[in-house]
Amino acid sequence: MTPAVSKSLEFVSPAGRLWWLPAGGQGNGLDDRAWAPVLEISEQSVPRLLSALRDAAVPAYAAPAGRTASWLRGGSGLPAAWQLWVGASAYGRAEAALVAVMPSIMREAAGRHDRAWR
Numbered sequence: 001m002t003p004a005v006s007k008s009l010e011f012v013s014p015a016g017r018l019w020w021l022p023a024g025g026q027g028n029g030l031d032d033r034a035w036a037p038v039l040e041i042s043e044q045s046v047p048r049l050l051s052a053l054r055d056a057a058v059p060a061y062a063a064p065a066g067r068t069a070s071w072l073r074g075g076s077g078l079p080a081a082w083q084l085w086v087g088a089s090a091y092g093r094a095e096a097a098l099v100a101v102m103p104s105i106m107r108e109a110a111g112r113h114d115r116a117w118r
Contacts, residue, residue, distance in 0.1 A: 025063025
């Protein structure tokens with residue numbers, strides 16, 4: 001049996017967005033040491049939400065949702081869903097910012113016959 005090799009966290013990877021969030025996403029330029037998933041949103045809503053969260057000083061990142069979400073949508077014809085994460089240190093501000101901006105995002109999505117979140 002091969003013994004386990006332990007490494008200090010500083011040698012594994014730096015903490016922050018790219019440490020464990022999926023590649024291929026978009027961030028709002030702010031970073032945090034820990035991230036919390038918030039909701040799945042439509043791809044069209046991503047830029048507006050990232051901007052609103054940046055304005056509220058909330059680190060945010062969105063990336064295409066995984067295969068499970070795609071499988072659950074099946075042949076529904078819904079646009080691709082994206083998972084939104086926020087910096088855990090700003091979770092309370094994120095909630096307040098989302099409550100303020102989601103009604104207008106939902107109205108815009110309805111105008112395109114889409115859903116703002118999944």
